[in-house]
Amino acid sequence: MDYDKALEFLFKQLPMYQRVGKQAFKKDLSNTLALCKILNQPQDKFKSVHIAGTNGKGSVSHMLAAIFQTAGYKTALYTSPHLKDFKERIKVNGKMISKEKVIRFIESYEDKFSKIKPSFFEWTVALAFKHFEEEKVDIAIIETGLGGRLDSTNVIKPELSVITNIGLDHTEFLGTDLVSIAKEKAGIIKESTPVVIGNSSTVRKVFEEKANSTKSKIYFAEDFEYDFKLNSDLKGYYQEENINTTTLSWFVLRKLGWKISFPQLEFGINNVTAITGLQGRWQILKNSPKVVADTAHNHEGFIYILKQLSEEKYSKLHMVLGFVKEKSIEELLKEFPKEATYYFCQADIPRAMDKNFLLESANNVGLKGKTYNSVKDAYSNALNSASAEDFIYIGGSNFVVAEIL
Incomplete structure (x- = not known):
């Protein structure tokens, strides 16, 4: 073996x-x-x-x-x-x-x-x-x-x-x-x-x-x-x-x-x-634009994440997000910033939330974005769209972060 x-x-x-x-x-x-x-x-x-x-x-x-x-x-x-x-x-x-x-x-x-x-x-x-x-x-x-x-x-x-x-x-x-x-x-x-x-x-x-x-x-x-x-x-x-x-x-x-x-x-x-060797806790991956990955995955975790994001200095905010199926997603997404651009994706595991369902849920609470075929595809599009003064956040589940690190 x-x-x-x-x-x-x-x-x-x-x-x-x-x-x-x-x-x-x-x-x-x-x-x-x-x-x-x-x-x-x-x-x-x-x-x-x-x-x-x-x-x-x-x-x-x-x-x-x-x-x-x-x-x-x-x-x-x-x-x-x-x-x-x-x-x-x-x-x-x-x-x-x-x-x-x-x-x-x-x-x-x-x-x-x-x-x-x-x-x-x-x-x-x-x-x-x-x-x-x-x-x-x-x-x-x-x-x-x-x-x-x-x-x-x-x-x-x-x-x-x-x-x-x-x-x-x-x-x-x-x-x-x-x-x-x-x-x-x-x-x-x-x-x-x-x-x-x-x-x-x-x-x-x-x-x-x-x-x-x-x-x-x-x-x-x-x-x-x-x-x-x-x-x-x-x-x-x-x-x-x-x-x-x-x-x-x-x-x-x-x-x-x-x-x-x-x-x-x-x-x-x-x-x-x-x-x-711990990774994935407000981990800065890049500085221009600033890219941060974090494994926060529930309402309590995102309270802190959204507070942190509100105090960051940037021109535009880009959010690469994917979740797992069990989450009550609309209640969570209501808290997310409306002015951000969203890149919805799903990790390569059976438990991942369908990206189209995520998009529909996001639209229901006034968030705007598109779906992408993979986590890396979503991140790549965010990088291509962002200027040096922008901020890219990657998260929603451990599995999304894992595919980027």
Whole structure:
């Protein structure tokens, strides 16, 4: 088996949420628990921090990984989805898992796992946990894939749980209101394990009740103020909230005995991209015209994006947009600037929203633009239409951004 065949095997292990959507959602952790048993419980062989949230969990995961690495800890990082390369999901000290390791794992466990019929995500979680055990990491930063309570990663016993914020996303299986979604995310709060909550003003009571039931010390970012300001190489207004959540997590981790100094916190947050390789967060691709790509994909994320765009200086605004099918798109598009020129496209995945449906929805709320056959075609047309003083934004989903980077 070569690496391409290994990836082909993994991607065939449907359901896979990132490609097909809600069919991929599973109702329990039995498969992951069975896989971990076969692997001799690798998730119990390393310490971890578990991170969930509607938005910001990827950025906070990478910030924490950067801080731990700066402090000299051998640091694992598990995130999803990937942008360009499957191996991005599984890193140790910023280095992606090797192709050989992926191949060897599949060859070793394909037969042993066959009766369980694990999904793509369950295979990937098992691979990550085994890799982190074999690498003898000091700490693993584990990001949930979807929700919390029933997410495949929710078999770990972390040092700290972190929930960044709660918004209306993935409502088709997490619930249609903030309280229901908060209860799903709160599922990562473990017995007698501290938890940090980012922005939670509307659902604070949900987390307080869960933490009380598990005898967990709870910390809310909104309750803390600092006499210092940290800057990050990750740009965008929304990173201020993520920095606050990360800073509070650092404070709690120090109370738990982790030796991470303030200068190490400061350096880690200021060098997240360089240390971890994170992409797609208000990432500037070009300066004349200015081109920015961002993976924001829901209403809460776009509140920050649109605020940022309103403060940018440009002659004309060009928006290259594509979404996934599950989004309630017209309500979201109502917030978008009417004066911009839109280039509607769809990523090359089954879950992508049809570009013609997107155009129709945009027209219904007064947005003007055209459809294009591919993401690259849309971007190319935006570049050809833009002057040096213009601004081009690329986004709507991880998959649109991935096809440009």
